[in-house]
Amino acid sequence: MSLTAAEVRTDDQEQDYLWTLNFGPQHPATHTTLRIILKLDGERVVDAGPEIGYLHSGFEKLGEHLDFNQYVTVTDRMNYISPMANNVAWHHAVETLLGIELTPRCNYIRTVIAELARISDHLLSVGAMGLDTGAFTFFLYAFYQRELIYNIFETLCGARFTNSYTRVGGVMHDITPLTVEKIRTFVSEFPKTLNDMERLLNRNRIFVERTKDVGVLHRDDAINLSCSGPIARASGVTRDLRKDEPYLAYDDFDFQVCCAQAGDCFARYYVRMAEMWESLKIVEQAVENIPAGPVNVGVDERATLPSKDQVYQTIEGTITHFELVMANRGFQVPCEEAYSATEAPNGELGFYLVSDGSNVAYRARCRPPSFLHFALFPQLIRGHTLSDVVAVLGSLNIIAAELDR
């Protein structure tokens, strides 16, 4: 494809000696289908122009045609590194719109899976960043632990990757003692690996020199550019929705918000590593204190699909099931609009839902953190070398499926 003048921005005659390098969309170091048009002066990056949309699949349009329970399968495919976190975010938004109050048990289960998803996402993010800067062992350590989290999710809901675990007003299945046991084992064994990972990279000279003072983002810029999550926190923005707008059961747990001041790639790596420790603390506290009681909201409220036992054996269950699945019935939704956000691993993942009273959202806008973070890229890379491109990309953790939706 030929490049238009606007894409490469070579309007200055004096810059004729600059090289234009097309990085992606098929490039092993981009990990996903990202395309960046780099303007190079030797090895120094003068300018970078991200081109996105290669993975655009119309998720928001689909959201206007799938009902509130069906759409959760699409959210799996947004940030596919941590699908559970997207499931939780989507149904959190739906329940805000519908005004459903979850049971304490469901809140705890969702908190556990959201935090496990955060660990899994951060493992991939720091692992891939290590891989791109030459630390292959580190990447394998991280990936092995991700497998263990996949095993937990498989025991919990049957799917490893695209979980679709949450439902309006509850979850697909209740948590079982076997899952709790697997989570306990993970919580007790993961710190050893996390310690090893820290010892591998935190003071590794090659890694530190490739990431310190690279891609610096200042605090004011981070706020002005709508950054959220670990990227904003690495620049000194003390914003974490788990603390600032507590949702689910986060109010009940003792954990810290991890921040750094430097705002460079190393700080972003460091914040993610520190957040894994905090997430582990939350999982440990939550899984030991899951309240007894029902996991889904009551059948009488006509807000959640009843279990098959209830459908086959009670008249209320049968009625509720039919009320919810019949095309001319369904959820009782107010004609309103609401925005609600959760602290996903990558940052603020929010959904702006507009409803016209039917089963299907009238508009389901997703506020993807990767989209806003990728917009930073030209600013972060300007003046650095070509080899820093992968370090900065890795530290931003851009997931193209979420970026393009």
Add this chain to the structure above:
Amino acid sequence: MALTDTITALQSDFGDLVLSEFRGQHRVTVCRAQMYDLLQALKVQHAFDMLVDVTCVDYLHYRGATDRFGLVYLLASTSTNARLTVRVLLNEPELTVPSVTPLWEGGNWLEREVWDMFGIRFDGHPDLRRILLPDEFTAHPLRKDYPLQGRGERHNFPVLARGDA
């Protein structure tokens, strides 16, 4: 509470605001002419330093709706943790609003996406091109008169031979 003070102050500064509230989320609907001044006041005087999202809703088939498009600005404050939604209602043919990129740089790609998906132009935007769809795409697919299937699909694109591109 700080947010109610902000809303009271806005009401005295900008006369005809429509206020609403749903599940504790406060919304301000402002006319197109006052929109930029209101957002500027929110940023400068009321500490709404973060633009969380810019999006749009097409109310074409919405029951009882009188306006075609509702542009939505979601603001947040990192100091007070308050959130505020600012809505601007638009109708054809006046689908141009001032860009908020001078206030929040983060609005750059968000506004490009709204232009791409809804065809709303932003005056003063530094680089208003399509962002997710290819440049030769002609429609704005998140409008309600654009079908889910059948248009703009792959087989409708022209086939280029090697060397033509």
